[in-house]
Amino acid sequence: MGQLPPVLNKATISSSARNPMHGIGFVIFMTICFSSLDASAKYLSNELPLWVLLWGRYVFNFLFVALFFLRGAPAKIIHTRNIKLQIVRSILLVASTLTFWLALMFLPLTDCVVILFVSPLLVTMLAAPILGESVGGHRWTAVILGFVGVMVVMRPGFTIFDWMSILPLVTAFFYAGVQISTRILGRTDGALTTLLYSSAGGAIISTIGVLFFWVTPSFGQWFVLGWLGFLGALGHFLMIKAYELAPASLLAPFDYTTLIWATILGFVVFGDLPDTWTVLGAIIIMSSGLYLVRRESRLVVV
DSSP: OOOOOOOGGGGGGGOSSSHHHHHHHHHHHHHHHHHHHHHHHHHTTTTHHHHHHHHHHHHHHHHHHHHHSSSSOHHHHHSSHHHHHHHHHHHHHHHHHHHHHHHHSOHHHHHHHHHHTTHHHHHHHHHHIIIIIOOHHHHHHHHHHHHHHHHHHHOSSSSGGGGHHHHHHHHHHHHHHHHHHHHHHHTSSSSHHHHHHHHHHHHHHHHHHHHHOOOOOOHHHHHHHHHHHHHHHHHHHHHHHHHHHHHHHHHGGGGGGGGHHHHHHHHHHHOOOHHHHHHHHHHHHHHHHHHHHHHHHHHOOO
């Protein structure tokens, strides 16, 4: 599961973007990585238990992060001022990946991604009780419209796997918790520190879970498991670089290119194409999300 558009705040708006075009390029390549990650997991889910996929994704991800990110000042990166929240964030991240990949076993890739994009709107909804932020009428309007889009995609009572459609929405709630905890941790810990603890926490949790579902992968499956970890590490590296080069208000809309890659991969690999209702729901969710991004960026700049 990949990265979604960040909820804008003063901490995520860069006042001195060094190369916005390069930042946009990094975000687009990031969305390709995460879309490929999810498509690979969906493809392999017919051959290996879900916990084995989860284990490969996080263990190999941790190995790549430790290899490429812990150079220079490892002691500084390892240090965290909020270890409890780092643990909670790791649990939420693993839970979001688990529920999303479970949904991918039954639903088209594009449908899952569309519903998941309601997560930034959930962060807006939860900002008042958790972060103490003021949520005005414009924000609530965006949230309500986003959920209308989700209902259009899910079409309760009209689809065969209607109950499975709830899983991407559950994932969105988990990932909203990830985003909120990321915002809180951003006040004390650096991005690389959070990335390291997320990778290590995911590796530990998935290793405990896989003990009950272990199936020894074949040689080719080991390669795919390593590929999952590599895509996860590369995607997060591109994300970090992108937000170093350009402000979140500029980059957030380009996160929606995930829908393009998910549609292409869904058709090429699985023969799935989104129906009219999925496209309509995607337009509604994207519109509400982009409206929120535009309004929040104006408020922050002012």
